Amino acid sequence: MEQKKFDLNSFIGMILLGGILLWWMNTSKPEETKDTSNKTEQVVDSTKNTNNTVTENKPVFENDSLKQVAITNQLGAFAKSAINGAEGTLVLENEVVRLVINNKGGQIIEAQVKNYKTYDSLPLYLIKDKNASFNINFGTTDNRILNTKDLFFEPSVTKNGENQVVSMKLKVSDTQFLEYRYEMKPNEYMVDFAVRSQGLSNVINSSNPINLDWSLDGYRHEKSMRTENTMYTYYYYKAEEEVDYINAGNSEVLNDLDWVAYKQHFFTSNLLSDTPFTNATITSTDLVKNEDIDTVFTKRFELKTPLALTNGELNYNMKWFYGPSDYNLLKTYEGTDLGESADLGWGIFGFLNRTIFYPVFNMLKGLLSNYGLIIILMTIVVRILMSPLVYKSYVSSAKMKVIRPELTALNEKYPGKENAMKRQQETMAIQRKAGVSMMSGCIPAILQMPIFFALFKFFPTNLDLRQESFLWANDLSSYDTIFTLPFKIPFYGDHVSLFPILASIAIFFYMKMNQSQQANMQAPPQEGMPDMSKMMKYMIYFSPIMMLFFFNNYASSLSLYYFISNLLTIAIMLVIKNYVIDEDKIHAQIEENKKKPKKTSKFRQRIDAAMKQAQEQQAKQQKKK
Template sequence: MEEKKFDFNSLIGFVLLGAIMIWWMYTNQPTPEELAAEKKAKTEQVQKENEAITIQNGENTTEIAIQATDSLSIAKAQAQLGAFAYSATLADAETVLENDVLKLTISNKGGQIKEALLKKHVTYDSLPLYMIKDNNASFNIHFNTSDNRTLNTQDLFFEPSFSKDGENQVLSMKLKVSSSQYLEYRYVIKPGEYMVDFNLRSQGLNQYINGNQPITLDWNLDAYSHEKSIRYENQQTETYFEKGDEDIDYLSVGKEDDTEESDVNWVAYKQHFFSTILITDEAFKTAKLTSSTLSIDEEVDTTFTKAFTLKAPLALEGGELNYNMNWYIGPNDYEILKQYDRNIKAVVNLGWGIFGFLNRYLFIPVFNFLQGFIGNYGLIIILMTIVVRIIMSPLVYKSYVSSAKMKVLKPEMEEINNRLPGKENAMKRQQETMALQSKAGVSPLSGCIPALLQMPVFFALFKFFPANIDLRQKQFLWADDLSSYDSVFELPFHIPMYGSHISLFPILASVAIFFYMKMSQSQQMNMQQPTQEGMPDMQKMMKMMMYLSPIMMLIFFNMYASSLSLYYFVSNLLTITIMLIIKHYIIDEEKIHAKIQENKKKPKKEGKFRKRLNEAMKQAQEQQEKQKKKK
């Protein structure tokens, strides 16, 4: 057989052919622009192929345009969400509704408010004031489907549709099964309003929602801290709600509280100066409310004050949901809140009964009048204090006149006390003392009643100043915020109940109240009858109060609103001044003495109450004498 030899010429040919092929491939490769165009064409082809994917749900077939590029994810969405699978194909985006006071950011996910910014207010450290931000709130409807799925709207994506109705901005958020079958949240924001219309309704979902299982609304909020003192802010932060016919109630401001109520018209997560309120035209049949304190530690830089929750079952009408609601997200301004015919002004705690009456119909109008032409809120407080003291000065005068009368009678009452000593004469001693006072036309109660009449004013203003948002972040002298404490010195340590700072207005108020109590003690000692055997020593009790009241003021008001301490400081100064003027320039003790002597000479008609009292004392004395004889 002939032996094959290596063909060198063939090798050279193969090498040349390979070189030519490599050169041709290199010179004919596509440019980057051509590659991008090819990739775009392929993507568009995939989208076209998937546009007509049909979602099967029982006997109903709905053709929906979806933006998925992965048929596996579509199948997974169908398995998890059933008829609501369209939700899984939507993007997570946001829509902004805003006017000149409020900015709301609504998320496609859950169709709920993701951010709520109050544009005309800032935090105590001048940061934007958000009521809702960074997932501190959630609004969710929990329901079961007819094919035994459990869904939460906060996990599903809504389709937004923005429009305008005149000057109103309207946002419709729909959780769709089809174009005619959906759950809708409809928001309407109006110019200059903190109140937002909110409609919750469904259409064509009666065949998809299981009406035999509860449909529950869950609304949760962790309240941001906006003020300087988190402890003081917590004392003003609580859940308010209206049930039945304008019956206002609230949860405790303590660490934890909960309740379950019926026929609830609105629920307010009320903070010190701002509230988030959910109002419904059709009352929730039941509502479970909880409130818990997240932090009260002044030493820790905390974000939240309290955590609020609401759970309320929603009722179906003809198999559909239909609730007309409102959101109020704004300041606790009494003048703003009273404009709405839903009684939400009750979240401004002006006190109950006579205290609230005085605030609503006396102090708020006076404050608003002064505010109309005076820009310095410290001066407004001082002028308001002067007005109150002038109004109350007749009561101070009445009290001082009674004190002077009792002072004149005191020697005669001491004579009776010395003439009838011992427990066995206690009844007779009291009877003669009362007879003397009756002849002279003097009553110990005439000095107490004016003091009691001033108490409603004291407690009304105790509620008025801390609740007044107009004082928030208003400066006066060294106080940079009249709604908070006026620190003049920061302590390097924390004192329980007092804090880690020193406020000056409470110190001044404590000094003023000490001197006021000292003068009042002297006045009361004139009115006090001689201490009788077996009776408590009122003088010692008054001395104890004289020292205790300023100390309590100093400790507890160190964290309170500086406007309140300023009021008490000025009020006590004015009262001391009025008392000195009455004592030295108005009251003449010699004339009072002469008048009493004239009264004693005149026949005194005994009143029915005095007559009955004397008869009762006489009977008691006779009974006492009988018991002595038996012994």
Template sequence: MEEKKFDFNTLIGFALLIGIFLWWSYTNQPTPEEIEAQEKQKTEQVEKETKTVESATSQKTTETTLQPNDSLAFVQAQKQLGAFAQSANVKDGETVLENNVLKLVISNKGGYIKEALIKEYVTYDSLPLYMVKDQNASFNINLGTTDNRTLNTKDLFFEAEPSNSGDNQILSMKLKVSDAQYLEYRYEMKPDEYMIDFTVRSQGLASTINSSQQIELDWNLKGYRHEKSIKYENQQTEMYYEKEDEDIDYLSMGGDDDANESDVNWVAFKQHFFSSILISEKGFNTAQLNSTSIFKDEKIDSVYTKEFSLKTPLTLEAGELNYNMNWYIGPNDYQILKKYDRNIKEVINLGWGIFGVINRVVFVPVFNFLQGFIGNYGLIIILLTIIVRIIMSPLVYKSYLSSAKMKILKPEMEEINERLKGKENAMKRQQEVMALQSKAGVSPLSGCIPALLQMPVFFALFRFFPSNIDIRQQGFLWANDLSAYDSVFEWTTHIPLVSSLYGNHFSLFPVLASIAIFFYMRMSQSQQMNMQQPTQEGMPDMQKMMKMMMYFSPVMMLVFFNNYASGLSLYYFVSNLLTITIMLVIKNYILDEDKIHAKMQKQKAKPKKESKFRKRLNDAMKQAQEQQAQQKKQKKK
């Protein structure tokens, strides 16, 4: 048999063929530019088909639902959205709900409020006042489907179905699987109302929604700046919410805060004078609440104050969603909020405890009565101040009368202190002073109690004026807005510490209020000196402390009230002027020290029956005195 030999020529031939094939493949592959052109062509083809579908859905006579084989766009939508693929066929658009006080623009995309305009108010710089605009808010329901998809309603398109029921405007926004299967947001606006009826419900989706996966509602809003002082507005901006049993709580206004609560009835994104409040009839089982301060520094011109968010799971009933809610988007007006009988009036911070009671029972009704026939709000504040000072004047009289009595007794009390010097006589000295005051019918507390009784009124009004929307953008004298500071001079240079505490402006009403309180405290100091007992050994010098207070209080008012509502500074200025006037009238025209002295001498001459309390007090002092004497004897031994 012939032996086979390896043929090198054949090997070289195969190598050349392979080389030629590789060279041909390399030289004929598309360039990057050609690849990009091909991809662009494919994209344009898809967009063209999508536009064809959108054009068809915009025609009233054309069926909006695509069939599975109609276009590549539907195939892609079906891959992404599954049962909700029909939403890809809905054309983006918007619907307007509007009455005399509120205008809402509802977007097809997400079915949520795209714009919310409060019509009867404007911003500090006279622009339309929007609560929602330019994507500062979102409302989303995150849900899972039985085909293992997780969808966000904010990314899907709802079909708008507007209608009317009498004078009420109704808008049904439906995210459809079919005409009989959908998720619906239903809005109903009534004439001249800030409160909107809002319903979230599903129809026929029990087999579509994955009940084993948590459905979560996520509501977010970044609060626009509306007021002159963003720093002051930010201090008044906070999240309120009501828990079971009408228990009102809130997140800290001082900075970032969050909370996880259960059984929440409503949540309010409360700004200084305006709020967005979501109310649920059956409540939210749990709620994750968050407040984040966007405004950080006055040197930066911030558009927003705080960002709020609510996250809460929604529960199914027989496989369906069914939540009847209300949405309040409007002013923090106490008279408007209290008529809804949902306790949302509590978003207005009128003070806690007795301070809130005084505001709700006294100052709110009186202020509303006065504004019924007086148009100038500066005059209303002055008249309200006069009413308050007249009502409080008997307490001022009591305080001054007690001061006059203590002034008459002072020489006798000094004589007792001079006669019974030393720490060893402290108990006896105090006992004789108290006996003298009891005989004369004088009590040191009679001067303090009237002053203490005035404090609740002081703190109540401290909360009333900054919360009163009626004085917002109402001018008086040089102040163009009684709810904001009354700057008469401003500067742009940032001065460390000064700018952060005082601000970059000079307000005049706080200066006038500081001057008035200085003279008031000077007169009060003179009055207190009459009431003060001679300084005891080892006791602090009260006179020095009172002098420090006389200077400290006006300075504190001057600094901190520079950024506060000028209506509040106007009240304190007028109030202190009136108090000084009343004190001068009482001192010079009503009280007669000679008559008071004669009356006290008669009182001292009368036999005084010792009260049980006084008897127990004297016995305790005697016992303490005897113990001190025994201790001294033991030390000498």
């Protein structure tokens, strides 16, 4: 076989072809630019006078005519925003809050409350890692449906005096755009936010609904998942001049909606609007499936509302609030009623907290820095104010003790069911002559109930107590732990809290002391009627156990209050019993009262007449038998 010889001409030709191919490949690459389609992160800090800018090249779209045609077909008049848009974020920051705003969607993608930490000492975020979305859905005159969250806004930064202003514009052209305008003041949680359009009356289709959607998954921030999620995380709103809330799993359609508050125990994310939303749908969904399993989110909050055009344009002045749910702070925003979202209780309970307990607490806070001592002093103030009711109850008890022998004799004089009406009538006559009312012992206890329930709301929702330590409790807004159990007890938990134990012991001794007083208040047991003294014996043991279980997972500040309150009540009762009440004087006063003629009110006359008539009917029935 003939061997093929080396062809020098072919070899040179291959080298030349390879060189031409390499030259063509290099010259066909698009020219790199240094200044177009940038990813920009700007930091705007209203505590400083300088802006820091970091720039990286990251084009959203390559200079590809086919892609530009596809984008134009998809977005129509707003294609320019996608073609020229740049990936990037801008940081708006002052002393108390830090907001990160994304060019894509022009929306807030991070909201950090700066001076607070989570229960595990991490930075506290209300928005982060795509847990929130703000979007406006609208139609265009060329029959396209667009979402602002998918489109790129062009950012710019200016100043309005000391305020930092960020403008995000979704442009059709330099004179036609949709703008989100943020204005942040120094040392302020509330951020002005405007949504307005310019020159879009011929671009936005007014016959299509324009819908605003704002949703947020609430992060867990507190130690007790059960307390944070089930007791204090609500969806608050103000509609038609009324503030109300909805529970998880519910949805409502509202008109004249002024604001919504995504409240998470101690922190809240709020949207306020000068132009009330109509036909707005708000929804709250519980994301906690099992409280025994650690989770990131607690609830999902959603707002869906249509926006109205004015002369073909959007024009809404709003406000964002990302910060603490602090009553002292929220009440300063006059005309908004945001203070009602601080969850101080409804009716008389909220009234007591707003008009008595917060002013007293704030006064003591100005004098002391230790919140445990503030709670103790506040408890002393409350118990001193309530001591006249305790005294009134003890006086009634002493009077009943004095007339008890007469009531016992009355039972012996009128035995049996057939004399029940007559026995009751004579009992009331003896009590009336002695100046004793059976209700006099109940009224003090009834009057103390609103205070009990008001403080039940006051301490666990008071932001000042959050992560404040006292003795062995490292957080007065949550439960204290002296021992962690290797198992979980139903309704009790997997830990042992000391303050609820002390409070339960104190309430046991208080009820033990109170037992003899209540026994004096009761008339001798009558035939056919239950003996209340036996029920009270059971309650002496049942109430402390119930308190021990219930408060083991509750705020240690509340258990501390009840512990000190019961100790003080016991001390006040001992002082009244041993140094104030004189039974001999009371007996003498009763005997003196019996001698005085008693005026009978018309109401009492009607009761006596009714009882007499019932007694006569009972006698007739017995004769027939």
